Every structure is written in C-alpha cells, then in structure tokens.
Amino acid sequence: MSDVVSHKCPNCDGPLLFDPETQAFHCEYCLSTFKEGDIQNNDEPSSVEELAKESFNLYSCPSCGAEVVTEETTAATFCYYCHNPVVLKDRVSGEFLPNAILPFKISEADAKKAFIKWANSKKFIPKDFFDKSQIEKMSGVYFPYWNVDAELKGSLKAKGTKIDVWQIGETEYTRTRRYDLIRKGNLTFRSLLKNALSKNAKQNMIESVQPFPVMDCQTFDSKYLSGFQAEKRDLEFQDIKSDIDSELNYYTESLLLRDTAGYGRISQSNCHSTILNQSNQYYLLPIWIVTYKGETKSEPYYFAMNGVTGNTSGILPIDQTKLIAASTLLGSLVAGLVLLGGYFLF
Structure with missing residues (x-):
C-alpha cells in the first residue's frame, strides 16, 4: 500500500501550490495565501494500491480518482486529468525523507522569459522550438x-x-x-x-x-x-x-x-x-x-x-535546413569575393 498526498487549502479544501516569488502557499480557487507556519500538518493521506508494471507505477488521484502513471523515481507530479498536484508520500518519507529542501525562488513566468532570451541568442534553432506549446512544457522539478x-x-x-x-x-x-x-x-x-x-x-x-x-x-x-x-x-x-x-x-x-x-x-x-x-x-x-x-x-x-x-x-x-542554407550563402559570398578580387588583380 502507498500513500498519495494532496495538500489542501484550509479555507476551501482546494489544492495548495507553492509560489517561489512570495515564498508562500496559495489556493487558485479561493485565492487564499498562507505562510508555511499558517498550515497545520494535518493532511490525511489517501491509501491506494500501487501496481508495479515494468519501471512504472500506478496511483489513484485523491481528487478525481484517475490513475496517475509515474516512474519509479517520481516523488511529486500532477494528475493528467484534473491537474491536481499530488505528492507520493512513500517516496519522501522513511528512508527517503529528505534532510532539507531548497524552495524555488524564480517563478515560472520569469523562467519562461529567460528561456526565450537564451534560445533567441542561439542560431539555427528549429522554428517549432519556440512554439507556445513547447514553452508550456517547462516544468519545475x-x-x-x-x-x-x-x-x-x-x-x-x-x-x-x-x-x-x-x-x-x-x-x-x-x-x-x-x-x-x-x-x-x-x-x-x-x-x-x-x-x-x-x-x-x-x-x-x-x-x-x-x-x-x-x-x-x-x-x-x-x-x-x-x-x-x-x-x-x-x-x-x-x-x-x-x-x-x-x-x-x-x-x-x-x-x-x-x-x-x-x-x-x-x-x-x-x-x-x-x-x-x-x-x-x-x-x-x-x-x-x-x-x-x-x-x-x-x-x-x-x-x-x-x-x-x-x-x-x-x-x-x-x-x-537553416544551417545548409547559411553555409551555402556564406560559400557563395566567399566565392564571389574571390572572383572579384581576381578580376581586379588581373
């Protein structure tokens, strides 16, 4: 048996999320904000059956009941259906209980801006690398x-x-x-x-x-x-x-x-x-x-x-394609300069 934990808002029972910018926890449903000391450690785990299949495990989402597929090393993830954040408690407890954690301080929005700036500074990048759907795949891990x-x-x-x-x-x-x-x-x-x-x-x-x-x-x-x-x-x-x-x-x-x-x-x-x-x-x-x-x-x-x-x-x-086109253009330019130089010399 394995435990799945979803930390709940004390006001409306919605899922709590950690905000790196404010270093606080917020609820997206009632918009409440809490500091760590404001939240009691009274989250009741949902006991579910873990089904081992090759290198993956199945858990039930405590919010909607959907099966959540995880790898052996996954300790926290999201339900793919209701997007509820879940913590696989057995993977962060007992012998796997971390001694410490360094909370995020850079927000997702700032991380995405930095990603766009960094990628734009590079050459010959596929166009779809900058698609919104690609950027939305950014994950905080x-x-x-x-x-x-x-x-x-x-x-x-x-x-x-x-x-x-x-x-x-x-x-x-x-x-x-x-x-x-x-x-x-x-x-x-x-x-x-x-x-x-x-x-x-x-x-x-x-x-x-x-x-x-x-x-x-x-x-x-x-x-x-x-x-x-x-x-x-x-x-x-x-x-x-x-x-x-x-x-x-x-x-x-x-x-x-x-x-x-x-x-x-x-x-x-x-x-x-x-x-x-x-x-x-x-x-x-x-x-x-x-x-x-x-x-x-x-x-x-x-x-x-x-x-x-x-x-x-x-x-x-x-x-x-971009690389070959640029190389061809550069080669043509160099060849043109060589021919032009030969014309003036002779």
Missing part, C-alpha cells in the same frame, strides 16, 4: 542530491626546481636550484553536491546548473512540492562513496600543490590524504527544465535553469 561535508588530513612530497638566467657581458649564466618540498595540512570541504539520480538523460541537467545556495535550505516539508514535480533518489550514498572519496583526495592534492607556487617546475609529487570525518545529507534542489525531442525522436535536447540563482545550461537542436 526538485532533483535529488547528496550533500557531503568532509574533513581531511593531507601531506604532499614533491621536487621543486628554480632556474635563474642572467648575462654578464657576452657570457650567459644559468643557475638551477632543486628543493625537496613538503606540505601538510588539515582541509575542510563543505557542501560538495553529488547527483543522486542514475538516469543518464537527467544527469547533465542536474550537474550543469550548480552551484546552489544550500545555506538557504529549509527543513523538508512536502508542502513545498505542491505545484511542482520531484524525483526520488535511486543512488544511495554507498553507491557513490568511492567516487566521492577519490574526488576529495584529488581536491586535497590540488590545494596542497597550489601552495608550492613559485617554483618553475614541480615533479615526482606524492600525495597522501586521510578522511577524518565525513557526513552526508539528502537534499531536494530546484531546477526549471524544458525538454525537446525533435523529429528524429533521439536523445532529448534540454534547457535547464537553477530555480534559485538563475544559472542556465542546455543543449539545443540544430535546424539542418
């Missing part, structure tokens, strides 16, 4: 991350060389000095964010819009998911721990090597580091996304925007 803090002890041994060259009269002198370099220290790393979702198509979106101001994270409350979609992690910390440890060791060596600046050449460096303390927490962080399949239905193109800072990234499709 909370993606899962592991937030890692760590303290390390590191030591570095290396060979450093300094070369001085000077000239007296017609004689040039060179002096080479070699040093044994030793660097030691304790290093602290804060908020190393790592993707907690294994889907390759979404990893680029998740990684491309960092950093996030994690100091603004709030204690998790499922009400922040209302009006947005959310993904549940499918990578446990142990699945990526070895990669994180390697990354921390790499950063340690880089910082210790940075302290050897001033030597012309560093060689035979040997670094050893030990992780003294390490902690990790599960966060949900906000991203606005637009995906585009195009005519070939190949790997999707995407636009992603950090839901707090506005950092953008994406991979856009290329209209081959």
